Amino acid sequence: MLTGKQRRYLRGIGHGLKPVITVGKGEISEAVLRETNEALESHELIKVKILESCMLDRHEVAESLSSECSADVAQVLGRTILLYRAAKEPRMELPK
Structure with missing residues (x-):
């Protein structure tokens, strides 16, 4: 669980990132989950873009992907x- 200070720090870093994952009409499939896991393993912090064709609510998508x-x-x-997930050998150091 991230603290408010950690969220602020990650938002600052994430501002300049480009979306790595796109959730569209197919919604959250096994392929999307697999790609999200791979992206989190290599980057720790990723942006996910939800297309207008996605029928799920943005908060549902966030909750589903994060869990x-x-x-x-x-x-x-x-x-x-x-989204943020610390790697086995973290490259980012979050504030306490």
Whole structure:
């Protein structure tokens, strides 16, 4: 669970990131979950873009992805989600 200070820090870093994962009409499939896990393993912090064709609510998508991938939601802003999961050997050092 992220603290408010950690969320703020991650939002600052995530501002300049480009979306790595796109959730569209197919919604949250096994392929999307697999790609999200791979992206989190290599990047720790990723942006997920939700297309207008997705029938799920943005908060449902954030909750589903975070629980399935054991990640924390740093931010839900518009149709963009910022997900964080620490790697086995973390490259980012979060504030306490």
